[in-house]
Amino acid sequence: MYSASVTAPVNIATLKYWGKRDKTLNLPTNSSISVTLSQDDLRTLTTAAASTTFDKDQLWLNGKLESLDTPRTQACLADLRKLRADVEQANADLPKLSTMKLHIVSENNFPTAAGLASSAAGFAALITAIAKLYELPQDMSELSKIARKGSGSACRSLFGGFVAWEMGDAADGQDSKAVEVAPLDHWPSMRAVILVVSDDKKDTPSTTGMQATVQTSDLFAHRVTKVVPQCFEEMKKAIVAKDFPKFTELTMKDSNSFHAVCLDSYPPIFYLNDTSKKIIKLVEAINKHATIAAYTFDAGPNAVIYYDAANEDEVLSQLYKSFGHVQGWKKAYTAETAVAGVSRIIQTSIGQGPQVTNESLINESGLPN
Amino acid sequence: MYSASVTAPVNIATLKYWGKRDKTLNLPTNSSISVTLSQDDLRTLTTAAASTTFDKDQLWLNGKLESLDTPRTQACLADLRKLRADVEQANADLPKLSTMKLHIVSENNFPTAAGLASSAAGFAALITAIAKLYELPQDMSELSKIARKGSGSACRSLFGGFVAWEMGDAADGQDSKAVEVAPLDHWPSMRAVILVVSDDKKDTPSTTGMQATVQTSDLFAHRVTKVVPQCFEEMKKAIVAKDFPKFTELTMKDSNSFHAVCLDSYPPIFYLNDTSKKIIKLVEAINKHATIAAYTFDAGPNAVIYYDAANEDEVLSQLYKSFGHVQGWKKAYTAETAVAGVSRIIQTSIGQGPQVTNESLINESGLPN
Numbered sequence: 001m002y003s004a005s006v007t008a009p010v011n012i013a014t015l016k017y018w019g020k021r022d023k024t025l026n027l028p029t030n031s032s033i034s035v036t037l038s039q040d041d042l043r044t045l046t047t048a049a050a051s052t053t054f055d056k057d058q059l060w061l062n063g064k065l066e067s068l069d070t071p072r073t074q075a076c077l078a079d080l081r082k083l084r085a086d087v088e089q090a091n092a093d094l095p096k097l098s099t100m101k102l103h104i105v106s107e108n109n110f111p112t113a114a115g116l117a118s119s120a121a122g123f124a125a126l127i128t129a130i131a132k133l134y135e136l137p138q139d140m141s142e143l144s145k146i147a148r149k150g151s152g153s154a155c156r157s158l159f160g161g162f163v164a165w166e167m168g169d170a171a172d173g174q175d176s177k178a179v180e181v182a183p184l185d186h187w188p189s190m191r192a193v194i195l196v197v198s199d200d201k202k203d204t205p206s207t208t209g210m211q212a213t214v215q216t217s218d219l220f221a222h223r224v225t226k227v228v229p230q231c232f233e234e235m236k237k238a239i240v241a242k243d244f245p246k247f248t249e250l251t252m253k254d255s256n257s258f259h260a261v262c263l264d265s266y267p268p269i270f271y272l273n274d275t276s277k278k279i280i281k282l283v284e285a286i287n288k289h290a291t292i293a294a295y296t297f298d299a300g301p302n303a304v305i306y307y308d309a310a311n312e313d314e315v316l317s318q319l320y321k322s323f324g325h326v327q328g329w330k331k332a333y334t335a336e337t338a339v340a341g342v343s344r345i346i347q348t349s350i351g352q353g354p355q356v357t358n359e360s361l362i363n364e365s366g367l368p369n
Numbered sequence: 370m371y372s373a374s375v376t377a378p379v380n381i382a383t384l385k386y387w388g389k390r391d392k393t394l395n396l397p398t399n400s401s402i403s404v405t406l407s408q409d410d411l412r413t414l415t416t417a418a419a420s421t422t423f424d425k426d427q428l429w430l431n432g433k434l435e436s437l438d439t440p441r442t443q444a445c446l447a448d449l450r451k452l453r454a455d456v457e458q459a460n461a462d463l464p465k466l467s468t469m470k471l472h473i474v475s476e477n478n479f480p481t482a483a484g485l486a487s488s489a490a491g492f493a494a495l496i497t498a499i500a501k502l503y504e505l506p507q508d509m510s511e512l513s514k515i516a517r518k519g520s521g522s523a524c525r526s527l528f529g530g531f532v533a534w535e536m537g538d539a540a541d542g543q544d545s546k547a548v549e550v551a552p553l554d555h556w557p558s559m560r561a562v563i564l565v566v567s568d569d570k571k572d573t574p575s576t577t578g579m580q581a582t583v584q585t586s587d588l589f590a591h592r593v594t595k596v597v598p599q600c601f602e603e604m605k606k607a608i609v610a611k612d613f614p615k616f617t618e619l620t621m622k623d624s625n626s627f628h629a630v631c632l633d634s635y636p637p638i639f640y641l642n643d644t645s646k647k648i649i650k651l652v653e654a655i656n657k658h659a660t661i662a663a664y665t666f667d668a669g670p671n672a673v674i675y676y677d678a679a680n681e682d683e684v685l686s687q688l689y690k691s692f693g694h695v696q697g698w699k700k701a702y703t704a705e706t707a708v709a710g711v712s713r714i715i716q717t718s719i720g721q722g723p724q725v726t727n728e729s730l731i732n733e734s735g736l737p738n
Contacts, residue, residue, distance in 0.1 A: 218622070219629060222591035253587070253635050260588060260633035266618070267653050268625045274643045284636050 001366055002097060003049035004132035008124035008354040010042040010116060011035065011156045011163060012192065012304045014251040014296055015235050016258040019214045019224060023207075024071070025173040026152040029214065030228040032165045033181065033235050034156045035306065037192055038351030039109075044118065046106040046125035047361040048133045054101035060361075060368045061106050061122075068104075072150050076127060077102070079146045084134040097134055104129070105361035105368045110346070116194070116302070123150035124157030128354040140353065144178035160184045160352035162239045164232070181236050189309035190350040193316065195323065197275045197301035198343045206299040209262060209269050216266040223261050228254075244308055248287070248294035251306065255296040262299075271299050275341030278322075279303040286318045309349075319345075370735055371466060372418035373501035377494035377723040379411040379485060380404065380525045380532060381561065381673045383620040383665055384604050385627040388583045388593060392576075393440070394542040395521040398583065399597040401534045402550065402604050403525045404675065406561055407720030408478075413487065415475040415494035416730040417502045423470035429730075429737045430475050430491075437473075441519050445496060446471070448515045453503040466503055473498070474730035474737045479715070485563070485671070492519035493526030497723040509722065513547035529553045529721035531608045533601070551608050558678035559719040562685065564692065566644045566670035567712045575668040578631060578638050585635040592630050597623075613677055617656070617663035620675065624665040631668075640668050644710030647691075648672040655687045678718075688714075 011034040019029030057077065059068045068077070084098035106125060108118050127147040131138065144155035148165075155177060156163045161184040168175030204212070213220050231250055238246040262269040272280075276297055283295045283305060292311040296304050307315040317333040324335030328345035363369050380403040388398030426446065428437045437446070453467035475494060477487050496516040500507065513524035517534075525532045530552040537544030573581070582589050600619055607615040631638040641649075645666055652664045652674060661680040665673050676684040686702040693704030697714035732738050 217629075218596040218626060219588045219591055219633075222588055222595075226591075227587040249635075253633075256635065256637045257587060257633050260586075260629040263632060264622075264626050264629035266622050266625065268649065270646050273646075277639050277642075280637065 001049050001051040001053070001364070002095065002133060003047055003360060003362055004129055005045065005047040005357045005360050006125055006129040006132055006354050007039050007043045007045045007357055008121050008128055008157050009039045009160070009351050010037045010118070010121045011153065012037060012296065012298065013153065013156070014247070014294070014306070015228065015231055015254045016298075017153055017165065018258050018261065019210050019220065020152070020207075022171075022173065023211070024075075025176075026072075026148050027173050027176050028152060028165065028167045030224040031167040031232045032153075032156070033232065033239075034153070034163050034165075035190060035192065036157065036160045036163060036184075036351050036353060038349045039355065040351070041346055041348035042108075042110050042116065042121070044106055044108050044121040044125040045357065045359060045361060046104060046122075046129040048126070048129040049103045049362045049366055050097045050100040050133060051103070051366055052100055054103055054366060057102045057104075059104045059106065062108060063368070073126075075149045076123070076146050077130075079149070080127065080130045080134060080136070083131075083136050083138060087134065087136065102130065103362060103366050107361060116196075119151040120154040120157045123147050123154035124354060126150065127154070128158065132356055141177045141179055145173060145176065148173070148176060148178075158353055161186060161350060164236065182239050184350055184352055187239070187242050188350065191307050191309050191312060192348050192350070193305050193307075193319065194346040194348070195279055195303040195305070195319070195342050196344045196346070197273065197279075197303065198341055199273055199301045203271060203300045204269050209265070209299060212269060213261050213265045217261045217264040219264045220261045223257055227257060245291035248291050248306070251294040251296050252283075259297065271301060272297055273301045273341075276301045276303060278339060278341070279305075282319065282322060286315055316347075370418055370420040370422070370733070371464065371502060372416055372729060372731055373498055374414065374416040374726045374729050375494055375498040375501055375723050376408050376412045376414045376726055377490050377497055377526050378405045378408045378529070378720050379487070379490045380522065381406060381665065381667065382522065382525070383616070383663070383675070384597065384600055384623050385667070386522055386534065387627050387630065388579050388589065389521070389576075391540075391542065392580070393444075394545075395441075395517050395519075396542050396545050397521060397534065397536045399593040400536040400601045401522075401525070402601065402608075403522070403532050403534075404559060404561065405526065405529045405532060405553075405720050405722060407718045408724065409720070410715055410717035411477075411479045411485065411490070413475055413477050413490040413494040414726065414728060414730060415473060415491075415498040417495070417498040418472045418731045418735055419466045419469040419502060420472070420735055421469055423472055423735060426471045426473075428473045428475065431477060432737070442495075444518045445492070445515050446499075448518070449496065449499045449503060449505070452505050452507060456503065456505065471499065472731060472735050476730060485565075488520040489523040489526045492516050492523035493723060495519065496523070497527065501725055510546045510548055514542060514545065517542070517545060517547075527722055530555060530719060533605065550605050553719055553721055556608070556611050557719065560676050560678050560681060561717050561719070562674050562676075562688065563715040563717070564648055564672040564674070564688070564711050565713045565715070566642065566648075566672065567710055568642055568670045572640060572669050573638050578634070578668060581638060582630050582634045586630045586633040588633045589630045592626055596626060613663075614660035617660045617675070620663040620665050621652075628666065640670060641666055642670045642710075645670045645672060647708060647710070648674075651688065651691060655684055685716075
């Protein structure tokens with residue numbers, strides 16, 4: 001049995017991916033940018049093993065056997081096996097891993113109940129674990145194209161720090177890949193706090209929502225052809241210049257723009273709820289004298305607030321006043337009125353890309369530990 | 370003492386006015402369309418009186434003395450006096466009303482607590498009452514330009530039925546006026562139910578909000594230059610054709626588009642709350658098999674739902690299930706779960722434009738009754 005284990009991070013977009021121009025290949029209608037979050041707090045650990053004794057591909061996710069028979073996962077596995085076959089063809093001494101069945105075991109270090117989309121970290125870990133197992137020579141940008149087919153935003157989890165997903169324009173997706181904007185050590189003091197917002201309704205799944213927006217929003221085309229391309233360039237510059245106020249303005253405006261085209265869809269899609277709006281007002285109050293906090297909301301009511309470590313006490317003490325009663329704080333401040341609607345917070349920071357680890361989730365029999 | 374009394378209606382836009390290209394003249398960045406609501410349920414009654422014995426212009430609004438010293442009201446009064454002066458110049462026998470001070474008394478037949486913007490009906494009644502007092506020869510479209518200076522959407526309350534406010538393009542506003550799309554008797558079975566939504570926050574005033582959107586929303590220009598002009602033509606056609614499903618689609622999409630550019634403003638403006646969203650879902654459910662109800666939301670969380678009288682029981686019985694516990698229903702249906710967030714409903718219908726009335730609010734001494 002051959003095996004390899006890799007951990008991969010969550011990323012939270014500051015310039016949102018919303019809209020597919022090709023649903024099968026997960027090709028986006030606009031480029032996007034994200035911050036990779038620390039794996040100390042949020043990561044997926046995946047072990048991939050290959051053996052002639054395995055009789056079928058199998059996946060165990062958070063302790064449960066899950067299907068690998070989805071078109072997206074199948075596309076990823078086929079791509080990786082093809083790349084391995086190329087390697088094997090070039091060197092006949094190598095074991096024929098490309099012909100062996102795979103056992104994959106994957107675990108998140110954060111509760112599913114946190115309401116965080118884990119598919120990005122999950123596919124990033126899956127692809128990089130198998131690439132490591134297969135000893136593929138491709139770099140992370142190349143592998144990101146495969147991760148993208150699994151889950152669009154997963155491609156951005158193949159890098160640490162600040163990451164761009166260049167939309168590309170080729171029909172086959174060969175130029176739609178993740179690239180590094182700036183590594184973790186360019187701006188290591190970037191911090192994030194996630195406010196997990198309780199919600200009684202089921203959100204529209206992002207793939208469904210994207211398709212609805214692309215097809216029905218009259219404002220969408222303007223967003224992707226005019227607004228985002230300009231923001232993409234400006235946000236990369238703001239990151240390189242470590243210009244937090246500019247980064248913040250662009251991040252918050254893009255979050256608003258994304259939710260605006262959701263609302264402009266027909267029927268309208270709502271991800272923000274009244275608690276999300278309260279958090280927006282709170283961030284506006286925090287920024288009253290100086291711009292030190294940037295909110296962003298994905299396809300759900302949860303808020304992610306970016307700030308620099310230099311302003312940690314100022315940002316967190318303000319949030320603590322309303323949400324000090326929930327779990328997740330690493331330090332206590334002064335609580336005031338307990339505002340309902342947030343179930344927990346996660347304090348974290350910018351982090352690294354996928355990491356190879358010796359920690360294996362598969363035992364000698366090829367089964368989950 | 371000379372006096373005249375007029376009642377004027379509320380109108381609710383189905384294609385929203387949002388954005389001024391000239392703040393002083395209330396010139397809009399896009400044309401809009403509205404339905405005039407019945408004065409049986411919602412109207413302003415205004416009596417205007419002129420006398421040489423009055424020593425200053427005075428206004429009593431819902432029993433309280435209010436200032437007339439706002440630039441907008443002053444602009445309206447100056448315009449009307451100039452038109453009266455023209456009439457007097459042409460006929461020396463007429464009393465010189467243009468030189469006399471005015472006493473104006475105005476009352477709404479609906480509670481301010483209903484949360485309905487009453488400025489449209491208020492200015493429409495003010496302008497038409499004085500125009501009647503002055504026996505001005507101008508038609509309603511001409512007078513609508515004066516009402517527009519008082520409150521933009523007031524110009525649409527000068528007509529009954531379905532009304533368009535043509536934005537015009539002249540710098541002085543001479544072509545920015547209301548016109549009739551179709552009179553009340555074209556589609557007299559059009560009904561409306563207003564769901565008054567409770568909200569704990571103070572909404573951004575519409576003038577402030579509009580300016581913020583014009584200045585900061587990246588999607589706004591596309592809305593007013595591309596989306597609205599097309600909708601304007603299509604909605605007029607749908608009204609003329611009495612095509613309720615098309616009218617509904619355009620109305621709901623425009624409401625969504627308007628709230629989308631509010632959300633795309635920076636900082637974002639939110640008028641819809643979680644209750645508004647529940648109402649939207651409810652209307653979507655009502656329309657599941659056939660399109661029989663159209664929601665629209667102005668600059669606040671209140672919903673206005675249009676429907677045809679033929680579908681009244683079907684529409685209202687569905688709404689009654691959730692909101693049967695609040696006041697305002699003209700007929701009872703079967704209540705189910707009492708959904709919180711709505712404080713009352715107002716059942717009404719399409720209505721007529723301003724009406725001259727013998728009911729006077731001013732006594733022989735020139736003071737409020």
